[in-house]
Amino acid sequence: MVNKVKVNLKLNGERFSAEIDPRMLLCDFIRDVAGLTGTHIGCMTGNCGACTVLMNGRTVKSCTILAAQANGSDITTIEGLSKGLELNPIQRAFHKRYAVQCGYCTPGMIITAHYLLSLGKTLSRQEIREHISGNLCRCTGYQNIIDAIEELLRDKGLLR
Amino acid sequence: MVSLYDIQVFTPRTLEEALELLDKMGGRTKIIAGGTDLIIQMRHGLAPRRDLINIYGLRELRYIREEHGMVRIGALTTFSEIAASEPIQKHVPFLAEAANTIGSIQIMNKATIGGNLVNASPAADSLPPLYVLDASVKIVGRKGERTVSIERFYKGYKKMDIAPDEILAEISFKIPDTDGRGLFFKHGLRLGDAISVVNGAVWMRRREGVIEDVKISLGAVAPTVVRARRSEEILKGAKPDDENLRQAARAVIHDISPIDDVRGSAGYRAEMAVNYVYMALKRLVMGR
Ligand code: FES
Ligand code: FES
Numbered sequence: 432m433v434n435k436v437k438v439n440l441k442l443n444g445e446r447f448s449a450e451i452d453p454r455m456l457l458c459d460f461i462r463d464v465a466g467l468t469g470t471h472i473g474c475m476t477g478n479c480g481a482c483t484v485l486m487n488g489r490t491v492k493s494c495t496i497l498a499a500q501a502n503g504s505d506i507t508t509i510e511g512l513s514k515g516l517e518l519n520p521i522q523r524a525f526h527k528r529y530a531v532q533c534g535y536c537t538p539g540m541i542i543t544a545h546y547l548l549s550l551g552k553t554l555s556r557q558e559i560r561e562h563i564s565g566n567l568c569r570c571t572g573y574q575n576i577i578d579a580i581e582e583l584l585r586d587k588g589l590l591r
Numbered sequence: 592m593v594s595l596y597d598i599q600v601f602t603p604r605t606l607e608e609a610l611e612l613l614d615k616m617g618g619r620t621k622i623i624a625g626g627t628d629l630i631i632q633m634r635h636g637l638a639p640r641r642d643l644i645n646i647y648g649l650r651e652l653r654y655i656r657e658e659h660g661m662v663r664i665g666a667l668t669t670f671s672e673i674a675a676s677e678p679i680q681k682h683v684p685f686l687a688e689a690a691n692t693i694g695s696i697q698i699m700n701k702a703t704i705g706g707n708l709v710n711a712s713p714a715a716d717s718l719p720p721l722y723v724l725d726a727s728v729k730i731v732g733r734k735g736e737r738t739v740s741i742e743r744f745y746k747g748y749k750k751m752d753i754a755p756d757e758i759l760a761e762i763s764f765k766i767p768d769t770d771g772r773g774l775f776f777k778h779g780l781r782l783g784d785a786i787s788v789v790n791g792a793v794w795m796r797r798r799e800g801v802i803e804d805v806k807i808s809l810g811a812v813a814p815t816v817v818r819a820r821r822s823e824e825i826l827k828g829a830k831p832d833d834e835n836l837r838q839a840a841r842a843v844i845h846d847i848s849p850i851d852d853v854r855g856s857a858g859y860r861a862e863m864a865v866n867y868v869y870m871a872l873k874r875l876v877m878g879r
Contacts, residue, residue, distance in 0.1 A: 476634075
């Protein structure tokens with residue numbers, strides 16, 4: 432016998448609720464229940480960061496959270512950062528700087544970049560590296576990713 | 592990888608409710624807070640698969656308060672909150688620094704200090720600062736609450752003074768003297784989500800050319816975090832010259848008992864512990 436739990440949350444600005452198994456992970460909830468496959472799953476061990484989403488405005492790795500723990504929270508996935516096919520400024524910067532190779536890490540990287548920009552802190556290149564250290568790029572395309580984030584910070588006058 | 596298919600999760604709305612649930616099913620359940628480590632441990636079969644009591648949403652356990660010369664941290668406070676907290680940065684910057692090195696930002700945003708404590712890894716980065724602060728933990732149960740010093744709380748490798756029907760609710764410590772200085776260090780194998788090979792904290796107060804008081808703690812080099820008491824004894828009342836610092840650093844081996852594992856050999860750990868304690872003492876003495 433397994434009891435179901437009801438999860439009510441805000442997903443990319445809209446109310447979303449579902450009855451799910453209590454042990455379901457948030458990453459599976461987002462992909463399989465809500466059908467938003469932009470959030471990737473790389474390692475399922477909390478290491479790679481591909482599954483990064485925003486929970487109440489803060490980045491978390493959705494493979495380390497039960498969907499039940501996200502009840503009542505505000506979740507933003509990569510789909511929530513852009514309007515339809517129109518790219519947002521972070522996506523444009525990644526595009527322009529060739530910060531995407533296979534693209535597997537990209538949604539997580541962009542969510543992390545979005546969070547980093549939302550902090551409004553002045554950062555150096557080294558600090559950008561530290562900020563994205565929870566996101567692994569298995570294509571090892573870090574330089575271009577950091578270039579893209581640097582450019583975004585520069586545009587805001589936040590690059591040291 | 593183990594599936595969690597037969598696990599049930601209960602989400603109490605208040606601490607009271609959580610304690611009631613624990614009272615009923617304490618031995619058969621496990622408490623989940625941030626879950627950043629527990630979920631992975633369970634999936635890898637490293638933690639027994641038990642039904643979960645999810646306390647992550649209990650706001651009453653999420654706070655940082657400064658009162659009567661004490662700092663009190665609710666068990667569900669995240670490391671991001673601790674690292675950014677004004678009273679923590681002001682009074683115990685080395686604890687803020689430790690909070691900052693717990694893991695990547697995604698982990699800091701979710702992982703809680705109480706979770707880190709009951710996870711009881713001897714390599715937990717939040718512990719060495721709490722050991723030099725002589726911190727205490729507040730344990731609550733349906734029958735009441737009690738306070739235990741952090742050193743007494745850990746009784747051995749992953750062994751804690753907490754019953755299945757109790758919850759670790761708060762961590763508190765006295766604000767240290769303003770004329771002392773503390774420092775946290777961590778030796779990991781990579782930046783980011785690295786588990787410490789050796790970590791530790793040192794707190795020191797000098798007066799009139801001698802070391803008046805000093806506290807040294809080390810993690811990942813024994814079944815629990817330890818205080819390097821022999822080293823502390825050598826330094827108390829001594830001149831902070833290079834010879835004394837070296838002798839004290841070498842003495843840490845009396846209080847540690849490192850093991851070999853994937854992250855390093857026992858010999859390597861011992862050597863790193865000595866070196867890091869020396870460097871930390873030196874930095875404090877040089878005022879850097
Ligand atoms: S899939 Fe979550 S961190 Fe890798
Ligand atoms: S672009 Fe391939 S993993 Fe980063």
